[in-house]
Amino acid sequence: MSIIFLESKDNPKIKHLRGLIEQSSYRKKQGQTVLEGTHLGLAWVEKKKKLNSIFTTENALEHPDICDILDEYEGAVFVIAESLYRDLSTLGTTLPFLAVVDLPSSSQSVDFSLDTLILENIQDPGNVGTLLRSAAAAGIKQVICTKGSAALWSPRVLRAGMGAHFSLNTYENVAIEDVLDRFEIPVYVTSSHQAESLYQKDLTQACVWILGNEGQGVSDFALAHAQALSIPQPGGQESLNVAIAGSICFFEMVRQRI
Structure with a gap:
């Protein structure tokens, strides 16, 4: 040295x-x-x-x-x-x-049978890093990021992720249309306008979580190719921060599997 x-x-x-x-x-x-x-x-x-x-x-x-x-x-x-x-x-x-x-080079192909997090056009580095951190803590090993999302390996996202990146397989600039139909497991999106509660869904098997843009939510394509779940909010707020919503979903999954 x-x-x-x-x-x-x-x-x-x-x-x-x-x-x-x-x-x-x-x-x-x-x-x-x-x-x-x-x-x-x-x-x-x-x-x-x-x-x-x-x-x-x-x-x-x-x-x-x-x-x-x-x-x-x-x-x-x-x-x-x-x-x-x-x-x-x-x-x-x-x-x-x-x-x-x-920068890591992804030597592995996407495994369409594994628990997966898809970030669709999430632009805030803090939200992206927090979601990676929660996903890693919940045992999710695979993260797919679409075009328009914050760069996963930027210093700001790395800082928010607090080292979570280093235990994840990450894929960036992926077109969601190219991967969604290839999953062999249930695909879920969060939506405040759907009747089915997160807490009524069986999450004991591997699944995919799609989380969307902070303002617009997930795309119409994602909504059409996934099951929409809501997070009950008895306090009546219009919506939750995307990183908080995702973390709630991940750890309900963990709770059911323990």
Whole structure:
């Protein structure tokens, strides 16, 4: 492991890092993304995955969490000024840690018999990351993301997912029309206008959950090719946040299977 001090914001390494943080097209072109925060860094190395480079500050180098990561790392550590780190960071107040990693390549095909989460045009990174986190906690291993949804491996979605990505098989930019009819298991969507309650449905077998856009909900195609379920809301609210609605569905499934 080598330690290299970088001072200029115009250094090519800093420009590359900034591009990965800020630009989805650049991440796709380079085949890389950025993990921010030691929680993600630790979760990554615990999965025996490779870190390409690490950026931190001089004061943070001796922190136990960073030392634990460095114990599993053999590359260069780039040390930058606190002010430059704050300019790059999307978190603000966490222990300074940024790591460049390769985007995973999905070597497996979609398994149409497994519990699956489909995110249809969900655009908020926080909602997407939270849904991945809840899905992973509920034992769902496969996530399909349609075009128009937030990029699964963007730094903001990674941050919200808190490491859930690392235990999931993910597929992005999928046309829902290409996959929905191929599932061999029940497919469900949530809808506030359907009479059948989530709590009346047998969820003990593998199934697919489709969750839709924060404003418009799921598409007409999804509604026509799935069973619609409602979440009872005796308080009379018009709708639930999509990440909360999805989490309720996942853990009702878990409750029935325990």
